[in-house]
Amino acid sequence: xxxxxxxxxxxxxxxxxxxxxxxxxxxxxxxxxxxxxxxxxxxxxxxxxxxxxxxxxxxxxxxxxxxxxxxxxxxxxxxxxxxxxxxxxxxxxxxxxxxxxxxxxxxxxxxxxxxxxxxxxxxxxxxxxxxxxxxxxxxxxxxxxxxxxxxxxxxxxxxxxxxxxxxxxxxxxxxxxxxxxxxxxxxxxxxxxxxxxxxxxxxxxxxxxxxxxxxxxx
Amino acid sequence: xxxxxxxxxxxxxxxxxxxxxxxxxxxxxxxxxxxxxxxxxxxxxxxxxxxxxxxxxxxxxxxxxxxxxxxxxxxxxxxxxxxxxxxxxxxxxxxxxxxxxxxxxxxxxxxxxxxxxxxxxxxxxxxxxxxxxxxxxxxxxxxxxxxxxxxxxxxxxxxxxxxxxxxxxxxxxxxxxxxxxxxxxxxxxxxxxxxxxxxxxxxxxxxxxxxxxxxxxx
Numbered sequence: 018x019x020x021x022x023x024x025x026x027x028x029x030x031x032x033x034x035x036x037x038x039x040x041x042x043x044x045x046x047x048x049x050x051x052x053x054x055x056x057x058x059x060x061x062x063x064x065x066x067x068x069x070x071x072x073x074x075x076x077x078x079x080x081x082x083x084x085x086x087x088x089x090x091x092x093x094x095x096x097x098x099x100x101x102x103x104x105x106x107x108x109x110x111x112x113x114x115x116x117x118x119x120x121x122x123x124x125x126x127x128x129x130x131x132x133x134x135x136x137x138x139x140x141x142x143x144x145x146x147x148x149x150x151x152x153x154x155x156x157x158x159x160x161x162x163x164x165x166x167x168x169x170x171x172x173x174x175x176x177x178x179x180x181x182x183x184x185x186x187x188x189x190x191x192x193x194x195x196x197x198x199x200x201x202x203x204x205x206x207x208x209x210x211x212x213x214x215x216x217x218x219x220x221x222x223x224x225x226x227x228x229x230x231x232x233x234x235x
Numbered sequence: 236x237x238x239x240x241x242x243x244x245x246x247x248x249x250x251x252x253x254x255x256x257x258x259x260x261x262x263x264x265x266x267x268x269x270x271x272x273x274x275x276x277x278x279x280x281x282x283x284x285x286x287x288x289x290x291x292x293x294x295x296x297x298x299x300x301x302x303x304x305x306x307x308x309x310x311x312x313x314x315x316x317x318x319x320x321x322x323x324x325x326x327x328x329x330x331x332x333x334x335x336x337x338x339x340x341x342x343x344x345x346x347x348x349x350x351x352x353x354x355x356x357x358x359x360x361x362x363x364x365x366x367x368x369x370x371x372x373x374x375x376x377x378x379x380x381x382x383x384x385x386x387x388x389x390x391x392x393x394x395x396x397x398x399x400x401x402x403x404x405x406x407x408x409x410x411x412x413x414x415x416x417x418x419x420x421x422x423x424x425x426x427x428x429x430x431x432x433x434x435x436x437x438x439x440x441x442x443x444x445x446x447x448x449x450x451x452x453x
Contacts, residue, residue: 074447081316088306098299101316105323184413191409195402198419205423232292 022087029079029100030155036072036107037151041144043069043114044210048140051121051203054128062118069111076104092224099224103154106213106220110147113206113213120199120206130196132203133182139175139207142168146214154221162221165214172211179204240305247297247318248373254290254325255369259362261287261332262428266358269339269421272346280336287329294322310442317442321372324431324438328365331424331431338417338424348414350421351400353393357425360390364432371439380439383432390429397422 043065050059080101083089089097124130146165153161183197223229261283268277298319301307307315342348364383371379401415441447 070448077447081312084302084316085306085308085312088303090303094299094303098302098319101319102323105320180416184416187405187409187412191405191412194405194409194412194415197412198398198402198416201416201419202423205420229292229295230288232289 022083022089022093025079025083025087026096029076029083029097032072032076032079033100033104033107033151034155036069036076036104037147039065039069039072040107040110040114041147043111044117044140044144044147044207047114047117047121048136048203050118051124051132051136054121054125056122056125059118059121063115066111066115069108073104073108077101080104092227095227096224099154099220103150103217103220106216107147107151110210110213113210116206117203120203123199124196127193127196130193130200132200133179135175135178135182136200136203136207139172139179139204139211142172142175143207143210143214146172146211147217150214150217150221153218154224157225159222159225162218162225165218169211169215172208176204176208240301240307240311243297243301243305244311244314247294247301247315250290250294250297251318251322251325251369252373254287254294254322255365257283257287257290258325258328258332259365261329262335262358262362262365262425265332265335265339266354266421268336269342269350269354272339272343274340274343277336277339281333284329284333287326291322291326295319298322310445313445314442317372317438321368321435321438324434325365325369328428328431331428334424335421338421341417342414345411345414348411348418350418351397353396353400354418354421354425357390357393357397357422357429360386360393361425361428361432364390364429365435368432368435368439371436372442375443377440377443380436380443383436387429387433390426394422394426 043062046058046062046065049055050062080097083097084094084101087093146168149161149168150165152158153165180201183201187194187197219230261280264276264280264283267273268280298315301315302312302319305311364386367379367386368383370376371383398419401419405412405415437448
């Protein structure tokens with residue numbers, strides 16, 4: 018029984034790693050499409066979200082089957098329920114990458130309007146957070162989960178910087194107000210991706226310790 | 236055994252209804268705080284999010300205990316896992332109400348800057364969607380779940396209208412760019428609340444039919 022559980026759990030880990038990699042790639046592609054105004058890449062990124070949604074369903078089915086067949090208790094039950102919860106955050110990350118790609122289509126008519134450099138830093142930070150949160154789950158690495166939670170401040174600070182830059186730009190040339198609004202949305206989407214990575218890390222903490230957001234749950 | 240399961244399920248329904256009501260109230264209060272620049276109300280709304288977070292943990296614990304103790308199968312397993320998933324969306328709705336209250340604090344220095352009327356329509360629509368999605372779950376009402384999914388178009392359309400109004404306003408007076416950005420965020424938060432209500436409705440559909448986003452899961 019234990020062996021079968023371990024085998025199913027390893028398969029679950031592999032699926033989560035694969036789904037995390039798809040999400041990271043989607044963020045990168047979406048922002049590349051924005052930067053180069055590559056409408057084809059934007060459309061491919063948006064279609065790629067279907068694959069992420071499919072992974073979500075595979076992982077959810079796997080979790081529910083694990084719960085049903087193995088009826089795990091204690092640490093094992095926490096691990097499977099954590100996976101069941103975090104997959105939702107991953108799926109939302111995929112949706113947010115799709116949202117960024119969607120904005121890049123709007124901006125195609127204005128290839129001269131470039132995003133502030135902080136957007137690139139946000140992409141770097143958000144992608145790292147997504148990667149590390151999944152990594153923390155698979156490796157049972159509580160310290161790494163905590164580092165993701167702390168790193169969220171970096172993304173929040175960058176978000177505020179983007180806002181300041183964009184308001185200054187509008188003051189310099191109000192004709193670009195629409196483009197500024199769109200880039201502001203991209204910054205918001207990236208900030209949300211960071212939030213979802215934090216959520217995943219909170220589930221990692223729950224899985225390892227049984228404590229969720231400072232409360233004992235199970 | 237069945238009786239105990241039913242009893243636990245009824246308690247779970249009651250908690251979900253209570254949490255849904257807290258979320259609806261939080262949205263209303265947050266936007267009222269924005270409209271009247273009531274910093275006290277904004278702060279109370281933000282503190283109220285702790286209560287919503289607490290409800291999330293209570294419901295999650297209840298779901299996990301139900302899975303563990305009753306080891307439900309088929310329709311019952313779907314119902315409990317749906318509750319476990321939708322509670323995350325409710326918690327995010329609470330977070331978004333807190334985000335709106337937070338923006339209202341920023342806008343306090345500019346009480347003359349009023350939000351477009353579409354924001355009020357968005358509040359009405361989003362609150363209705365949250366209410367109906369929980370209602371659909373408790374009453375096993377598939378038609379109501381579908382109507383929430385369809386209603387999302389209304390919120391999306393209003394969001395685009397707000398964007399158009401704000402860009403026009405900036406063109407008329409670029410001095411208000413910062414306030415326009417803030418109201419744009421409020422519109423985005425309300426649109427996201429609608430998305431979360433749609434997510435809840437998708438879990439209701441899964442719970443009733445076993446189909447999640449057009450795929451057979453369990």
